[in-house]
Amino acid sequence: MSTAAIEIHDLVREFKKGPRAVDGIDLRVESGEVYGFLGPNGAGKSTTVHMLTTLLPPTSGTARVAGHDVVKEGAAVRAAIGAALQEAALDPFLTGREHMKLQTALHGMRGEDGRRRGDSLLERVGLTDAADRKVRGYSGGMKRRLDLALALVHRPRILFLDEPTTGLDPQSRSALWAEVQRLASDRGVTVFLTTQYLEEADVLADRVGIIDHGRIVAEGTPDALKAEIGRPSVEAIPADPANLPRTKEVLARFGEAVAASPKGAAVRLSRGEAQLAEVVRALDAQEIAVEHLQLHAPTLDDVFLAKTGRSLEGAGDGAPEHAAEAAPSEATSPRLVRQEA
Amino acid sequence: MSRASFGSVALAVGWRSVHNYFRNPAMFVPGLMFPLFFFTAFAGGLSRVDSVPGFDYEAGYTAFVYGFVLLQASAFGGIFTGFAIARDFESGFSRRMMLAAPRRSAIVAGYWIPALTRAAFNVAMITVIALAAGLEILGGGLDLLGLYTLALLVNAAAMLFGSGVAMRLRTMQAGPAMQVPAFLALFLAPVWVPYDLLVGWVHAAATVNPITLVLEAGRGFIAGDPVKVLPAFAVTLALAALTVLWARGGLRSAERAG
Amino acid sequence: MSRSALALQVGVVARRSVVRTLRQPAMVVPALLFPLMLLSINSSGLDSATELPGFPTDSYFEFALAIAFVQGALFSANSAGTNVSSDIESGFLARLSLTPLRRVALLLGQLAGILALGLIQALTFLGVGILFGAGIAAGVAGALVIVSLSLLISLGFGCIGAFVALRTGSGEAVQGAFPLLFAALFLSSMALPRDLIETDWFRTVADWNPVSYMLEGIRSLVITGWDGEALALGFACAGGLAALALAATSSALRTRMARA
Numbered sequence: 009m010s011t012a013a014i015e016i017h018d019l020v021r022e023f024k025k026g027p028r029a030v031d032g033i034d035l036r037v038e039s040g041e042v043y044g045f046l047g048p049n050g051a052g053k054s055t056t057v058h059m060l061t062t063l064l065p066p067t068s069g070t071a072r073v074a075g076h077d078v079v080k081e082g083a084a085v086r087a088a089i090g091a092a093l094q095e096a097a098l099d100p101f102l103t104g105r106e107h108m109k110l111q112t113a114l115h116g117m118r119g120e121d122g123r124r125r126g127d128s129l130l131e132r133v134g135l136t137d138a139a140d141r142k143v144r145g146y147s148g149g150m151k152r153r154l155d156l157a158l159a160l161v162h163r164p165r166i167l168f169l170d171e172p173t174t175g176l177d178p179q180s181r182s183a184l185w186a187e188v189q190r191l192a193s194d195r196g197v198t199v200f201l202t203t204q205y206l207e208e209a210d211v212l213a214d215r216v217g218i219i220d221h222g223r224i225v226a227e228g229t230p231d232a233l234k235a236e237i238g239r240p241s242v243e244a245i246p247a248d249p250a251n252l253p254r255t256k257e258v259l260a261r262f263g264e265a266v267a268a269s270p271k272g273a274a275v276r277l278s279r280g281e282a283q284l285a286e287v288v289r290a291l292d293a294q295e296i297a298v299e300h301l302q303l304h305a306p307t308l309d310d311v312f313l314a315k316t317g318r319s320l321e322g323a324g325d326g327a328p329e330h331a332a333e334a335a336p337s338e339a340t341s342p343r344l345v346r347q348e349a
Numbered sequence: 350m351s352r353a354s355f356g357s358v359a360l361a362v363g364w365r366s367v368h369n370y371f372r373n374p375a376m377f378v379p380g381l382m383f384p385l386f387f388f389t390a391f392a393g394g395l396s397r398v399d400s401v402p403g404f405d406y407e408a409g410y411t412a413f414v415y416g417f418v419l420l421q422a423s424a425f426g427g428i429f430t431g432f433a434i435a436r437d438f439e440s441g442f443s444r445r446m447m448l449a450a451p452r453r454s455a456i457v458a459g460y461w462i463p464a465l466t467r468a469a470f471n472v473a474m475i476t477v478i479a480l481a482a483g484l485e486i487l488g489g490g491l492d493l494l495g496l497y498t499l500a501l502l503v504n505a506a507a508m509l510f511g512s513g514v515a516m517r518l519r520t521m522q523a524g525p526a527m528q529v530p531a532f533l534a535l536f537l538a539p540v541w542v543p544y545d546l547l548v549g550w551v552h553a554a555a556t557v558n559p560i561t562l563v564l565e566a567g568r569g570f571i572a573g574d575p576v577k578v579l580p581a582f583a584v585t586l587a588l589a590a591l592t593v594l595w596a597r598g599g600l601r602s603a604e605r606a607g
Numbered sequence: 608m609s610r611s612a613l614a615l616q617v618g619v620v621a622r623r624s625v626v627r628t629l630r631q632p633a634m635v636v637p638a639l640l641f642p643l644m645l646l647s648i649n650s651s652g653l654d655s656a657t658e659l660p661g662f663p664t665d666s667y668f669e670f671a672l673a674i675a676f677v678q679g680a681l682f683s684a685n686s687a688g689t690n691v692s693s694d695i696e697s698g699f700l701a702r703l704s705l706t707p708l709r710r711v712a713l714l715l716g717q718l719a720g721i722l723a724l725g726l727i728q729a730l731t732f733l734g735v736g737i738l739f740g741a742g743i744a745a746g747v748a749g750a751l752v753i754v755s756l757s758l759l760i761s762l763g764f765g766c767i768g769a770f771v772a773l774r775t776g777s778g779e780a781v782q783g784a785f786p787l788l789f790a791a792l793f794l795s796s797m798a799l800p801r802d803l804i805e806t807d808w809f810r811t812v813a814d815w816n817p818v819s820y821m822l823e824g825i826r827s828l829v830i831t832g833w834d835g836e837a838l839a840l841g842f843a844c845a846g847g848l849a850a851l852a853l854a855a856t857s858s859a860l861r862t863r864m865a866r867a
């Protein structure tokens with residue numbers, strides 16, 4: 009028998025006047041796993057989450073969540089899961105505490121019990137001080153945190169988070185990451201998380217599924233996926249800016265160019281890490297003094313590029329780019345963006 | 350992990366709507382004002398028509414208009430709740446409830462609480478004003494029970510009708526689709542003068558409009574001279590039953606669309 | 608700024624306002640439909656009122672026709688208010704206030720949409736009236752006067768809506784003000800001629816309510832023909848309201864644009 013928290017077979021959702029938003033997905037998430045569902049805008053992430061959380065019936069295929077069929081046993085599924093959807097479903101006229109009261113009551117927790125649970129969750133997400141203010145006046149990050157706290161009210165075994173950190177500042181983002189990690193490791197909560205941030209999937213997910221046009225194009229642990237692509241890139245910044253064109257020429261012998269910082273040049277090594285020594289020797293032979301030389305391990309961007317043939321954001325003209333590595337701030341971590349052909 | 354009962358979900362949904370309703374004047378003022386204006390404008394301005402030959406209603410013109418406005422306020426209490434439901438579906442807030450409720454019909458049941466609260470509040474205000482304006486209720490306790498039970502059923506039917514529309518269209522643009530049918534049903538009836546004095550197409554429409562029966566029975570109760578009680582109750586119960594089906598279909602449609 | 612530049616500005620803003628108003632079915636359809644619905648229901652439902660001694664005509668439809676014009680104007684208030692408040696909420700007004708656009712231009716332009724809607728309303732109501740047998744006693748010239756009086760009334764109420772929006776900046780407040788304007792219509796000689804109103808306080812209110820005179824101005828052209836006094840009162844009330852409301856709106860706009 010299955011111990012899987014989520015088990016999906018050939019799941020399809022068609023919209024009347026729309027595309028096949030989800031086009032035959034199979035996947036399995038084990039209990040206690042954090043599964044990252046990665047894809048660009050319109051890939052079908054939210055549609056999948058809606059089907060798994062019983063908000064939307066599938067056109068065909070089956071999905072079992074917590075061992076229950078999402079179509080036939082909706083009530084049992086809902087009892088086992090918590091969800092924070094992409095558009096935080098909050099009422100601008102209610103305060104944070106009133107949302108808690110509503111949510112605990114919706115789950116049948118009454119009186120003192122519900123109140124204590126609510127207060128402790130508000131405290132955990134750092135909203136105690138704002139608890140009596142109307143949600144209308146909350147910032148985007150506060151709304152997300154409240155939404156997360158509301159999803160946890162009934163201690164769900166499986167948690168669905170649809171782009172939980174979109175629009176959050178770096179601090180709130182890492183706080184949320186820490187909370188998700190805590191839930192997974194301390195409480196054994198299974199987490200199904202969608203994101204457009206490669207870095208987020210990398211940090212949080214035990215396993216990642218990449219979805220594009222409603223289909224899963226790659227799946228595995230982040231490391232395995234990256235290893236499969238396996239080709240790091242190297243970036244060199246010449247000490248003398250005048251040498252930049254020559255640096256580019258030299259590097260071009262080792263692989264195709266990728267975007268680099270303005271003062272440097274970078275290529276993806278066609279035969280992998282072992283070429284680094286050759287690169288150094290070649291630069292040396294040309295008498296180019298190098299101020300900075302760095303090897304970049306492959307990232308999930310590369311995986312996405314390899315699997316879909318399409319590039320990532322930051323490269324308006326379609327050239328791949330490693331913006332995050334040039335400026336390692338979380339706020340500018342790369343996002344998958346669909347490039348219209 | 351806990352599992353909520355039908356009642357606790359309904360109560361939670363109802364609590365929130367009632368809470369919002371009283372907190373936002375923009376929500377309850379229009380719902381209250383319209384029946385009030387109707388009452389003052391017509392009970393005050395039109396009272397002369399009760400001297401038109403053929404106008405025979407014992408309790409006086411104020412009571413005649415009160416009978417209508419009572420029904421109107423009950424129906425509007427339900428219809429305006431339909432607006433609130435449409436807003437929840439448009440904003441996505443309804444998903445919070447859809448995700449939590451084991452049985453989703455509890456959500457619809459919960460919305461009846463604000464519908465009833467609105468109607469009760471509006472009817473109370475109108476009754477106070479009508480009494481101050483010289484309303485005389487000739488009916489006894491049993492008549493009043495009949496009158497307000499009818500109003501209650503109309504309120505439920507209007508709310509169920511509105512929720513059915515709201516859950517099918519799931520946008521605030523659905524407002525007219527709820528309002529116009531309710532408006533027509535209410536006004537294509539003996540509103541200002543008795544049925545026999547209506548002429549033209551409104552007369553024809555009032556003949557087939559079930560609300561005519563409800564209105565006549567309600568006015569009968571007020572005058573202490575119950576008429577057409579059984580048909581009126583039969584019609585309202587049938588309406589309520591039909592609208593239950595309509596609302597259930599709406600819920601299905603909302604579930605299908607996500 | 609030259610005169611022609613001002614005219615150009617007014618034209619640009621007016622065009623946008625007209626297009627924007629007429630492109631929103633939610634604004635146009637109820638503004639035409641609801642007055643016609645009330646007219647149709649009332650004229651059939653209240654026809655027996657014409658049997659009251661002293662009632663000026665034997666067709667309640669002719670009597671009630673005037674209501675449609677004023678009720679239509681109430682929708683103008685709502686549309687104008689909604690348009691302005693959404694301009695405020697979307698920041699469009701703030702953007703305009705950064706351009707060298709003159710306030711008058713903005714004001715006149717914003718009201719152009721309302722006047723366009725008002726014209727459509729007046730012609731529709733007039734057409735429906737004639738089609739269903741209301742003879743316009745004052746003839747073709749009278750019909751033109753009805754349209755112009757109706758536009759003046761729309762302008763006045765439209766300004767009230769814009770004023771509320773400018774002062775509060777909120778679409779909800781505009782919606783909230785709508786029933787109050789309706790009260791002004793209901794507490795007038797809408798349903799019966801003033802001398803047939805029985806309740807004393809109601810008659811007093813109707814006597815003081817300018818809406819009574821607007822209705823009676825239009826009504827006189829439909830029912831009696833050329834009635835100098837009714838027309839003078841009607842135009843005075845509508846014109847007075849429009850002038851007051853324009854002045855108030857203009858000052859509210861100054862405050863709002865200074866803030867924006």
Ligand SMILES: Nc1ncnc2c1ncn2[C@@H]1O[C@H](COP(=O)(O)OP(=O)(O)OP(=O)(O)O)[C@@H](O)[C@H]1O
Pocket residue numbers: 023024025026027028029047048049050051052053054055056094204606
């Ligand atoms: N209710 C709907 N009706 C019609 N089409 C829809 C509906 N919901 C989603 N779609 C379409 O289905 C596709 C997938 O949408 P979905 O919201 O699942 O994408 P997503 O991966 O969550 O994107 P994002 O990152 O932008 O949230 C899109 O093309 C979208 O236009």
Ligand SMILES: [Mg+2]
Pocket residue numbers: 053054055094170171
């Ligand atoms: Mg999404």
